[in-house]
């Protein structure tokens with residue numbers, strides 16, 4: 001056991017670090033202010049410029065084949081690069097969905113022409129993608145979507161509504177799953193497309209989130225025309241394509257795992273006075289710190305175990321799937337107790353008053369979304385139970401029933 | 411990056427698992443639990459012959475000199491098998507204390523016998539219910555004679571050699587006592603995990619040698635406990651894994667309401683949580699194994715993390731395994747309680763998690779100050 005890079009890994013790290021040191025500082029940016037359109041637009045511009053610089057340097061898509069503008073590198077190199085990049089607060093958020101899930105889906109399901117057309121511009125930061133999956137009546141149960149697509153000649157006419165679409169308001173392209181045949185059971189009769197977000201009939205309406213930003217959207221489709229050439233998979237076989245995408249989503253989520261940092265709480269506890277003296281001397285506070293620390297460390301070393309496998313060129317084990325179920329609720333708890341320590345004034349979000357510029361209050365409002373996005377806590381537990389432990393799937397009442405005969409509620 | 415065991419270590423682990431699944435089925439644990447023998451003597455002899463006991467003891471002292479990573483993989487399998495043998499007391503505690511603190515002569519005298527399993531060692535610390543503190547110890551070492559009383563001595567019923575914390579002058583020393591000496595009394599105790607027979611030891615001027623410098627034993631003792639915590643964490647991870655396997659098997663064979671109970675989400679999510687806690691504990695234990703095997707300065711923090719994490723994982727897994735078994739789990743006859751008992755035994759063996767959390771935060775404070 002050791003935590004060292006192999007000589008090749010060390011060489012790659014040194015090279016990446018050097019490149020970052022020369023390039024990244026120019027792009028360091030405070031987070032996007034989603035509540036302020038002008039600031040968000042500026043943020044997106046910087047993100048595109050940063051992505052272009054990465055492509056130029058050969059770090060934009062490390063594991064992708066060279067012919068697609070990638071580097072043809074190994075997964076461990078992607079991880080090493082990400083570790084190094086994390087030292088800089090560079091704007092890479094807007095590309096995560098596109099490069100993490102949409103474009104890999106294009107690479108798997110698109111023809112040569114589509115690959116040629118889309119992969120390069122995404123890698124170079126010229127185009128941003130969004131994922132048009134969830135609908136008002138279909139989230140965890142994605143196959144319950146209702147947005148209709150009907151074939152007319154060489155085109156499909158799409159009508160319906162998507163929701164929670166992150167970044168739709170600044171995206172150029174979208175990945176879309178629709179229902180083409182409601183008389184089939186729900187997993188059949190789905191058809192999968194990509195489309196230009198500027199297509200006539202597409203209407204994007206931002207939705208404000210509980211933390212004040214408006215990063216996700218409702219997206220309406222009114223007689224939107226999509227050429228048949230923009231279909232992935234056969235008509236009615238869209239579920240298969242969606243599964244590819246969900247697989248990439250899970251990988252992207254376990255790779256970009258939010259690690260809740262107990263250090264911040266530790267620091268806070270050192271500053272706050274309780275009735276018994278410094279919070280850091282309070283037994284309940286100390287016990288809580290230990291519990292969180294142990295879980296964060298457990299996640300960190302679980303990641304190290306996966307990296308070990310990657311470093312050997314093996315596939316990581318299933319233990320990676322526990323990440324978000326542990327980290328998101330912990331961030332929520334951290335936010336809560338962080339505010340509790342502030343007692344009567346603990347709810348203040350004034351950045352000059354609230355410790356760590358109101359990080360705990362932000363965590364309190366941000367963590368609930370983490371517990372939902374990309375698979376809820378409950379769905380992720382199901383996945384561990386079924387895929388890792390081999391327990392039976394949930395009993396379903398909707399599998400063989402025609403979609404348009406299923407009961408509907410809110 | 412390499413946070414994994416080597417192929418050789420994994421082979422050793424597989425071999426240990428095979429041997430133990432045959433020689434230490436739950437019935438072996440039960441036989442000791444229900445009987446009066448201090449441990450499974452046949453299994454103990456086997457474990458000695460296989461060289462497991464001397465795995466991390468240098469060849470110069472009769473061991474195999476393989477290392478701690480090897481001992482960790484064996485510990486995980488001993489834990490999985492809830493093996494009714496005193497490895498933790500004899501090797502992780504007594505042999506470690508002698509290895510760290512003993513003179514050359516003491517090492518030569520005791521380690522080969524411990525490595526071969528000819529004698530069982532233990533560590534005697536507690537004198538009452540509650541947290542042992544140096545200033546409260548009443549056992550005294552004076553002029554090579556030990557006087558006092560220790561309770562809850564792990565595997566004390568079968569031990570022949572004890573490492574004993576005792577006051578000497580103003581400080582605490584560590585005494586080494588041959589338990590066949592005159593002036594040593596021993597009484598069996600009933601405890602939560604009778605598959606390991608603890609005992610009360612009384613010393614009335616029993617002859618004892620000192621291990622390490624006079625009056626400075628307390629800090630040394632903490633270091634020994636830290637090292638043992640890593641190995642016990644592996645036993646706990648093994649135990650937790652075993653509980654998950656039992657719960658899973660049952661969930662995949664028991665029907666209720668016309669379906670497998672493993673198809674109920676309440677059961678599925680419970681098992682997913684068991685898996686999650688166990689994997690977190692495993693990852694913490696791997697890191698601590700690295701720290702132990704390299705004698706890294708991070709060891710105290712890593713060991714405390716591993717101990718807290720693994721104690722929680724085994725506790726959770728044992729309880730929820732029992733819950734999954736329904737009424738069956740509550741019977742003496744079913745094996746569930748053997749794990750529940752072992753979980754409590756290991757959780758308390760080196761002191762309860764509460765105290766280890768306190769250590770952990772103290773280490774964090776120290777690190778922060780530095």
Ligand SMILES: Cc1cc2nc3c(=O)[nH]c(=O)nc-3n(C[C@H](O)[C@H](O)[C@H](O)COP(=O)(O)OP(=O)(O)OC[C@H]3O[C@@H](n4cnc5c(N)ncnc54)[C@H](O)[C@@H]3O)c2cc1C
Pocket residue numbers: 097130131132133134136137138139140141163164165166167216369370372373374375376377378379382394675
């Ligand atoms: C910040 C954020 C960003 C998002 N970005 C995108 C995006 O870019 N594109 C996109 O398509 N979607 C996006 N989503 C949507 C997200 O994928 C869904 O919100 C999520 O899948 C849950 O679906 P839902 O909201 O319909 O909740 P529901 O599925 O209705 O769930 C409601 C509750 O029921 C529980 N539940 C549902 N089914 C089960 C079950 N089988 N067993 C047990 N419990 C169950 C859930 O766990 C949850 O607690 C985003 C969501 C968030 C919060």
